[in-house]
Amino acid sequence: MKRLVSVFFLACMLLTDLNARCVVPDTIVRLFEKELSHFPQEKMSIHTDRGVYLAGERVWFRVHVVDALTMVQANASRYVYVELTAPTGSLIKRIKIRPDDKGSFGGYLDIDEEQPEGYYTIRAYTQFMRNIGEDYFAHKSVFISTPASQELKPHVVITEHGKDLKTRIYFSSETDNTDTIVPQQVLVFADGDPDGKGDLLKFRNGVAEYTFKEKEVNTSRTYLLQTIYNNKIAERYLSLPFDDSDFSVTFFPEGGTAVLSSPSKIAFKAIGTDGLSVDVEGEVKDEEGNVCTTFRSTHLGMGSFTLNCMPGKRYVAYCKTREGVEKQFELPVASEQAIAVNTLWRNDVLRVSLNRLPLNANRQDLTLVAQLRGLVLYAQSWDNSRSYIDFERDFFPAGIVHFILIDENCNILSERLVFSRQDNAVAAVALNPDQSDYTPRQKVTLDLALKDVYGNPLEGNFSMSVVDKADVQPDTTSNIVSTLLLTSELKGYIEQPAGYMKKDKRTEYNLDLLMMTQGWRRYNVPEILKGHTTETLPYPVELGDVVTGRVEGLL
Numbered sequence: 001m002k003r004l005v006s007v008f009f010l011a012c013m014l015l016t017d018l019n020a021r022c023v024v025p026d027t028i029v030r031l032f033e034k035e036l037s038h039f040p041q042e043k044m045s046i047h048t049d050r051g052v053y054l055a056g057e058r059v060w061f062r063v064h065v066v067d068a069l070t071m072v073q074a075n076a077s078r079y080v081y082v083e084l085t086a087p088t089g090s091l092i093k094r095i096k097i098r099p100d101d102k103g104s105f106g107g108y109l110d111i112d113e114e115q116p117e118g119y120y121t122i123r124a125y126t127q128f129m130r131n132i133g134e135d136y137f138a139h140k141s142v143f144i145s146t147p148a149s150q151e152l153k154p155h156v157v158i159t160e161h162g163k164d165l166k167t168r169i170y171f172s173s174e175t176d177n178t179d180t181i182v183p184q185q186v187l188v189f190a191d192g193d194p195d196g197k198g199d200l201l202k203f204r205n206g207v208a209e210y211t212f213k214e215k216e217v218n219t220s221r222t223y224l225l226q227t228i229y230n231n232k233i234a235e236r237y238l239s240l241p242f243d244d245s246d247f248s249v250t251f252f253p254e255g256g257t258a259v260l261s262s263p264s265k266i267a268f269k270a271i272g273t274d275g276l277s278v279d280v281e282g283e284v285k286d287e288e289g290n291v292c293t294t295f296r297s298t299h300l301g302m303g304s305f306t307l308n309c310m311p312g313k314r315y316v317a318y319c320k321t322r323e324g325v326e327k328q329f330e331l332p333v334a335s336e337q338a339i340a341v342n343t344l345w346r347n348d349v350l351r352v353s354l355n356r357l358p359l360n361a362n363r364q365d366l367t368l369v370a371q372l373r374g375l376v377l378y379a380q381s382w383d384n385s386r387s388y389i390d391f392e393r394d395f396f397p398a399g400i401v402h403f404i405l406i407d408e409n410c411n412i413l414s415e416r417l418v419f420s421r422q423d424n425a426v427a428a429v430a431l432n433p434d435q436s437d438y439t440p441r442q443k444v445t446l447d448l449a450l451k452d453v454y455g456n457p458l459e460g461n462f463s464m465s466v467v468d469k470a471d472v473q474p475d476t477t478s479n480i481v482s483t484l485l486l487t488s489e490l491k492g493y494i495e496q497p498a499g500y501m502k503k504d505k506r507t508e509y510n511l512d513l514l515m516m517t518q519g520w521r522r523y524n525v526p527e528i529l530k531g532h533t534t535e536t537l538p539y540p541v542e543l544g545d546v547v548t549g550r551v552e553g554l555l
Helices: 002-014 026-038 480-487 497-501 505-517 525-529
Strands: 042-048 052-054 058-067 080-085 091-097 105-110 118-125 138-145 152-160 165-173 185-189 207-212 222-229 232-239 247-253 263-272 280-286 291-296 302-308 315-321 326-330 340-346 349-355 367-372 375-381 388-392 399-406 412-420 428-433 446-451
Touching (some): 058 080, 118 232, 152 232, 291 302, 340 399, 399 480
Antiparallel strands (some): 042 058, 080 118, 118 138, 247 263, 263 302, 367 375
């Protein structure tokens, strides 16, 4: 614990010049400092040698553990727990690893030869990370394949949605979808438990009908299919198809609440019943049927529009998917008392302003706070003589900056997340082989050079995997940068997080949509502002093995 606390105070020293530029109210800074000293946090990222494995193979991995504030290697926790979980969520195996002499956590997981095919999850955490909850554990998805499953391709079609799902199941060749194949035997384990009792399918004209009963389906909607074909037993986990005729759209006014009689930016996010994004378009109408504005999702079901909410009116969004499914959603109610924090990046300057009515223009009790991973970077009373505040991009470290507008009683009036992109957050990697061409199975020697944005060489612990790109495609959806700076700060599932790390205007816009629509709560900021900081933690930093028990009987 002491080592983590010392890391925090080192970070404060490094950022002293940043704090010196503004008048920081002592109370707010002191509360956040107290929370960080009592509850410093860890983050981690999992790197595996590849993303696809055969049953019976070994998964090599490296877990990078860092201090959540400074993003430097954290060495307080002595152990890291790594788990392999099935698609149903059940635990397959758990290992406990210690760091090597350089403080790095590495190891392997052996996959059983009888492991069914499917998408599994590798999860890593320390005991200390259990204080913040499983949402912030490190996760990585891997696919485990079985050779016996390669000959058959299952098809499951929902014929009737309801509490019970009626389906039609048939099989085809992996190489030719037009040929229907009937295996020697097919068992369905509706709850996904291979040790349970399976239901034998009966085929007629190459098709079997099966009903998944609601009480048998697990929360992950994953079941196990066992087939015998050409005298080979194959097991695979499959997910039940979702009802693609249903979707939901949630609307997020910038700053939390739309301001009445004032143009407000409203972001939205559309998702299907499977939790993944859905592209939608539509229009916003008032209760009289007048079209106030139109909208269209621009990235993974997200988009935004501007709306001037008028007094006494109710607004409804009429949404339609690409498949022509239509639904209506009522927009959040605007308020004349609302004061919303608005932000806008203009090149390398972040402009922060307040959207409010004239009746709130002269309030003297407003304080704007900006914090990043628990460290207060800015806290100052709002100057009503200014309509906005500009921050240079290099004012903030890399990551998610949380702007909070509070009143004199530390009540939160408005919140806004902003992503700070910094070039120095990513190392420049140069890879040079010892020769240009190689013969099969010839030894290859590589020289790697890692430098910062200024060309200075970097030191640290690194991990690298080498695969044949003809057999294994590298994971382009997530990486250590997107994990540590983005997904580890946000709650909920984020599709293709690595795509937000690109540096172009379109990506900047998409990333800002994510900031407006994704939930955030690594620290309980409302409680901290009220003075209710963390005093005790149920899971202390694990410094060594502890064995507990009792002795019964006497000799």
